[in-house]
Amino acid sequence: xxxxxxxxxxxxxxxxxxxxxxxxxxxxxxxxxxxxxxxxxxxxxxxxxxxxxxxxxxxxxxxxxxxxxxxxxxxxxxxxxxxxxxxxxxxxxxxxxxxxxxxxxxxxxxxxxxxxxxxxxxxxxxxxxxxxxxxxxxxxxxxxxxxxxxxxxxxxxxxxxxxxxxxxxxxxxxxxxxxxxxxxxxxxxxxxxxxxxxxxxxxxxxxxxxxxxxxxxxxxxxxxxxxxxxxxxxxxxxxxxxxxxxxxxxxxxxxxxxxxxxxxxxxxxxxxxxxxxxxxxxxxxxxxxxxxxxxxxxxxxxxxxxxxxxxxxxxxxxxxxxxxxxxxxxxx
Amino acid sequence: xxxxxxxxxxxxxxxxxxxxxxxxxxxxxxxxxxxxxxxxxxxxxxxxxxxxxxxxxxxxxxxxxxxxxxxxxxxxxxxxxxxxxxxxxxxxxxxxxxxxxxxxxxxxxxxxxxxxxxxxxxxxxxxxxxxxxxxxxxxxxxxxxxxxxxxxxxxxxxxxxxxxxxxxxxxxxxxxxxxxxxxxxxxxxxxxxxxxxxxxxxxxxxxxxxxxxxxxxxxxxxxxxxxxxxxxxxxxxxxxxxxxxxxxxxxxxxxxxxxxxxxxxxxxxxxxxxxxxxxxxxxxxxxxxxxxxxxxxxxxxxxxxxxxxxxxxx
Amino acid sequence: xxxxxxxxxxxxxxxxxxxxxxxxxxxxxxxxxxxxxxxxxxxxxxxxxxxxxxxxxxxxxxxxxxxxxxxxxxxxxxxxxxxxxxxxxxxxxxxxxxxxxxxxxxxxxxxxxxxxxxxxxxxxxxxxxxxxxxxxxxxxxxxxxxxxxxxxxxxxxxxxxxxxxxxxxxxxxxxxxxxxxxxxxxxxxxxxxxxxxxxxxxxxxxxxxxxxxxxxxxxxxxxxxxxxxxxxxxxxxxxxxxxxxxxxxxxxxxxxxxxxxxxxxxxxxxxxxxxxxxxxxxxxxxxxxxx
Numbered sequence: 001x002x003x004x005x006x007x008x009x010x011x012x013x014x015x016x017x018x019x020x021x022x023x024x025x026x027x028x029x030x031x032x033x034x035x036x037x038x039x040x041x042x043x044x045x046x047x048x049x050x051x052x053x054x055x056x057x058x059x060x061x062x063x064x065x066x067x068x069x070x071x072x073x074x075x076x077x078x079x080x081x082x083x084x085x086x087x088x089x090x091x092x093x094x095x096x097x098x099x100x101x102x103x104x105x106x107x108x109x110x111x112x113x114x115x116x117x118x119x120x121x122x123x124x125x126x127x128x129x130x131x132x133x134x135x136x137x138x139x140x141x142x143x144x145x146x147x148x149x150x151x152x153x154x155x156x157x158x159x160x161x162x163x164x165x166x167x168x169x170x171x172x173x174x175x176x177x178x179x180x181x182x183x184x185x186x187x188x189x190x191x192x193x194x195x196x197x198x199x200x201x202x203x204x205x206x207x208x209x210x211x212x213x214x215x216x217x218x219x220x221x222x223x224x225x226x227x228x229x230x231x232x233x234x235x236x237x238x239x240x241x242x243x244x245x246x247x248x249x250x251x252x253x254x255x256x257x258x259x260x261x262x263x264x265x266x267x268x269x270x271x272x273x274x275x276x277x278x279x280x281x282x283x284x285x286x287x288x289x290x291x292x293x294x295x296x297x298x299x300x301x302x303x304x305x306x307x308x309x310x311x312x313x314x315x316x317x318x319x320x321x322x323x324x325x326x327x328x329x330x331x332x
Numbered sequence: 333x334x335x336x337x338x339x340x341x342x343x344x345x346x347x348x349x350x351x352x353x354x355x356x357x358x359x360x361x362x363x364x365x366x367x368x369x370x371x372x373x374x375x376x377x378x379x380x381x382x383x384x385x386x387x388x389x390x391x392x393x394x395x396x397x398x399x400x401x402x403x404x405x406x407x408x409x410x411x412x413x414x415x416x417x418x419x420x421x422x423x424x425x426x427x428x429x430x431x432x433x434x435x436x437x438x439x440x441x442x443x444x445x446x447x448x449x450x451x452x453x454x455x456x457x458x459x460x461x462x463x464x465x466x467x468x469x470x471x472x473x474x475x476x477x478x479x480x481x482x483x484x485x486x487x488x489x490x491x492x493x494x495x496x497x498x499x500x501x502x503x504x505x506x507x508x509x510x511x512x513x514x515x516x517x518x519x520x521x522x523x524x525x526x527x528x529x530x531x532x533x534x535x536x537x538x539x540x541x542x543x544x545x546x547x548x549x550x551x552x553x554x555x556x557x558x559x560x561x562x563x564x565x566x567x568x569x570x571x572x573x574x575x576x577x578x579x580x581x582x583x584x585x586x587x588x589x590x591x592x593x594x595x596x597x598x599x600x601x602x603x604x605x606x607x608x609x610x611x612x613x614x615x616x617x618x619x620x621x622x623x624x625x626x627x628x629x630x631x632x633x634x635x636x637x638x639x640x641x642x643x644x645x646x
Numbered sequence: 647x648x649x650x651x652x653x654x655x656x657x658x659x660x661x662x663x664x665x666x667x668x669x670x671x672x673x674x675x676x677x678x679x680x681x682x683x684x685x686x687x688x689x690x691x692x693x694x695x696x697x698x699x700x701x702x703x704x705x706x707x708x709x710x711x712x713x714x715x716x717x718x719x720x721x722x723x724x725x726x727x728x729x730x731x732x733x734x735x736x737x738x739x740x741x742x743x744x745x746x747x748x749x750x751x752x753x754x755x756x757x758x759x760x761x762x763x764x765x766x767x768x769x770x771x772x773x774x775x776x777x778x779x780x781x782x783x784x785x786x787x788x789x790x791x792x793x794x795x796x797x798x799x800x801x802x803x804x805x806x807x808x809x810x811x812x813x814x815x816x817x818x819x820x821x822x823x824x825x826x827x828x829x830x831x832x833x834x835x836x837x838x839x840x841x842x843x844x845x846x847x848x849x850x851x852x853x854x855x856x857x858x859x860x861x862x863x864x865x866x867x868x869x870x871x872x873x874x875x876x877x878x879x880x881x882x883x884x885x886x887x888x889x890x891x892x893x894x895x896x897x898x899x900x901x902x903x904x905x906x907x908x909x910x911x912x913x914x915x916x917x918x919x920x921x922x923x924x925x926x927x928x929x930x931x932x933x934x935x936x937x
């Protein structure tokens with residue numbers, strides 16, 4: 001967990017919109033996010049929070065109707081946005097790699113595992129034998145049994161957990177500077193999830209890459225991540241070191257989110273706690289703070305004026321007018 | 333996988349048997365002497381008598397049917413009503429020319445069709461895609477024999493680039509004469525294949541594993557031709573298999589328009605000459621050919637697609 | 647009167663309402679409609695043709711198009727334009743008539759297959775599969791060997807070739823609806839079989855069947871023209887486009903105009919109905935649309 005001065009990834013003021021038949025959908029607004037070298041950052045948010053859009057923007061794998069309307073994405077000091085697909089494809093699979101959410105569909109069904117692992121080494125000018133050997137070693141590291149024969153098998157011959165380990169092996173084989181993991185354990189059951197997280201942590205310590213770990217599972221973030229970033233409706237609302245933020249969250253959304261975590265439930269109860277209200281319409285945004293319509297302590301300022309990013313407590317970023325206000329609890 | 337082969341093969345066999353049965357029914361359903369119905373008015377009396385005995389018209393119907401099935405499946409499709417030569421031999425002597433024509437048409441259609449489909453899918457919604465789509469639909473709509481006539485008119489009669497009639501002697505001449513008929517037959521298929529492939533590729537392109545390939549920096553070109561096409565092309569094999577029947581139909585017209593030998597010309601002349609055994613024999617044989625090719629295509633796909641192939645092995 | 651034009655942002659431009667206007671706004675659909683109107687117009691105006699299509703005029707054979715004979719004359723001096731107009735009438739009559747007949751028979755068989763006992767369904771499926779396994783031209787030639795060339799032979803071929811397709815769709819819909827809950831409810835209320843078919847099955851099937859029928863018309867025109875071209879369908883001197891091609895092909899070296907006159911209307915009609923069918927499908931069933 002080494003940290004040096006220059007972050008590996010720095011998202012500055014990123015705004016992204018989709019063109020829909022109903023109008024411009026403002027999916028990301030003024031997002032600021034940093035990942036230091038070798039740092040594991042957990043990106044947390046519900047569906048619709050924009051975490052997928054953020055990931056797609058970083059990887060430049062956006063859908064056709066998406067447009068970046070402001071900001072920069074600096075990777076190792078270089079802005080990724082002007083690069084275009086050609087320039088980006090030089091980085092992808094080499095300095096930046098990805099593990100996707102659904103292990104069942106992420107691998108090519110008609111090519112063997114071995115073939116796919118050799119193909120992704122397409123930049124290296126080495127013989128197939130060398131590449132195959134590297135694949136074998138990597139698969140051993142992720143503890144796939146009986147590797148030599150398994151290389152010639154097809155993805156559907158492996159279980160979901162093993163496929164995800166193969167995906168991790170593929171992603172880390174290039175020893176990237178940054179690994180983007182998009183909800184890699186969401187599709188796995190709890191036991192597999194623990195094993196996969198342990199594996200990731202172990203490999204990260206060996207390779208020293210930074211990880212952007214996207215999830216909605218708070219327990220995993222607590223286990224694995226150095227820092228936690230929370231997104232709500234297209235904005236990054238809080239960011240800071242994991243444990244301090246868990247103990248002392250400063251943004252109302254974060255506070256309520258933690259309070260609603262089923263793991264927090266102490267007494268038998270009939271109703272699962274939930275935050276009242278609905279996600280805002282991203283085409284027709286409310287004025288002021290994005291969370292104001294649902295925030296129990298929102299006042300006139302909150303509703304009129306969009307909050308700036310403050311430092312508060314141990315959090316590096318809190319997008320709220322009152323980051324030092326008393327902590328909100330859920331009514332039991 | 334094995335179960336699939338058995339099912340598919342059984343269906344094919346049942347269909348062939350049904351066609352043979354239908355043939356038998358037709359000969360007996362036509363009013364008048366069934367032997368005459370089978371042989372036609374040109375057959376000599378001696379032949380009619382021999383056939384009558386052979387068929388065993390005095391026997392109960394189910395015996396007749398069984399004998400007929402037995403004969404057909406043994407390859408005995410009767411005799412040419414005029415010359416007496418076994419029908420099977422006559423047809424097989426003409427079949428190669430038709431097969432060359434079909435092969436030519438496939439060659440004309442497959443490579444351009446596939447490329448058209450890939451490029452349309454890659455640049456979806458662009459000008460190429462839209463124009464290509466209109467052109468595809470247009471060539472599919474016009475009957476192939478009309479295309480054949482106009483090609484003959486323009487390139488053979490008016491411009492003289494190709495001889496008008498016959499299949500020719502010697503390899504170069506034969507190939508030269510194959511060009512126009514192959515284009516006439518294959519043009520509609522270019523459109524059809526492009527369309528199917530385009531749809532298939534767009535489906536595959538939306539799948540997650542393509543996104544994974546992009547996330548590893550693999551070039552768009554490589555993704556299209558190596559990854560997407562590999563999967564997307566499977567439905568086109570089915571389509572080609574099922575299209576053989578249409579190709580046979582089209583070949584009949586092409587042979588007549590371009591004056592080429594083949595089963596089309598054979599059956600056409602046979603009708604003019606009231607040479608019925610040739611007609612029924614050709615129908616049986618071409619149907620059998622179609623069914624078997626279609627079966628082969630389906631089995632080929634099952635073999636090529638590891639997902640299907642390995643379902644049992646787990 | 648306001649002078650400032652309101653500019654509507656592109657994302658808010660509304661798609662035209664109403665099926666017909668949507669169809670017409672698609673350039674392909676519009677082109678199709680125009681071509682079909684041409685064909686139908688020709689068929690309707692056939693009686694006003696400048697010449698009698700069967701009138702022989704051996705002095706003026708093989709003439710090129712002129713002010714008098716808009717498409718020239720054929721080998722017997724007959725005016726090609728007039729023949730083409732009458733051919734339109736025959737083409738449309740056969741294609742629409744044969745298609746309606748195939749549709750009706752296919753519909754009935756499909757419903758029977760769907761509602762009837764299992765063995766009947768399997769039998770009909772087998773018959774349909776067998777029909778589809780015989781190359782179309784071979785089937786046609788076999789039939790015509792025994793029935794002799796005629797217009798009704800052509801109709802029979804069309805029914806045999808297209809019928810199974812309609813039957814299959816009808817059958818699929820019937821099978822799906824058969825177990826649908828509202829049918830059970832209707833039955834419980836004592837609705838009779840014909841009532842169920844009429845009010846519940848038919849409205850659901852008719853849409854896709856009609857689109858398929860529209861797409862099939864070029865095929866039927868092709869079958870008729872093809873068989874007549876081979877001399878196995880409509881016989882000369884009846885001026886079907888196929889027979890014009892049949893005559894024209896024999897004399898192709900003497901005059902190209904017969905072949906042009908016979909083939910061009912086929913192309914126009916085929917393109918017209920196909921474009922329209924494509925546009926119809928895009929409009930009414932966006933799931934199937936190419937885009």
